Amino acid sequence: MGGTMAMKINGYKIIMTSMVVIAVILQIFFHLNPIVSIIIKVLLGVVIFSAISRIILDNKNKDK
Numbered sequence: 001m002g003g004t005m006a007m008k009i010n011g012y013k014i015i016m017t018s019m020v021v022i023a024v025i026l027q028i029f030f031h032l033n034p035i036v037s038i039i040i041k042v043l044l045g046v047v048i049f050s051a052i053s054r055i056i057l058d059n060k061n062k063d064k
Contacts, residue, residue, distance in 0.1 A: 008055070008058060012051050012054075012055060015051060016048060016051060019044060019047055019048070020044075023040055023041075023044045026040050027040065
């Protein structure tokens with residue numbers, strides 16, 4: 001089980017970093033449009049929150 005958990009965390013890390021990279025690129029791309037950057041930040045926050053909550057849920061399920 002330990003190996004799969006490490007794999008999961010690595011997968012989340014890759015997803016998170018790619019999301020941050022995409023967000024930064026979009027941020028630069030839409031630098032003149034504050035509304036778009038706010039939308040991107042909100043979406044990024046939702047994605048990160050869901051990923052973190054999924055990791056926590058996976059840990060709780062593993063403990064059962």
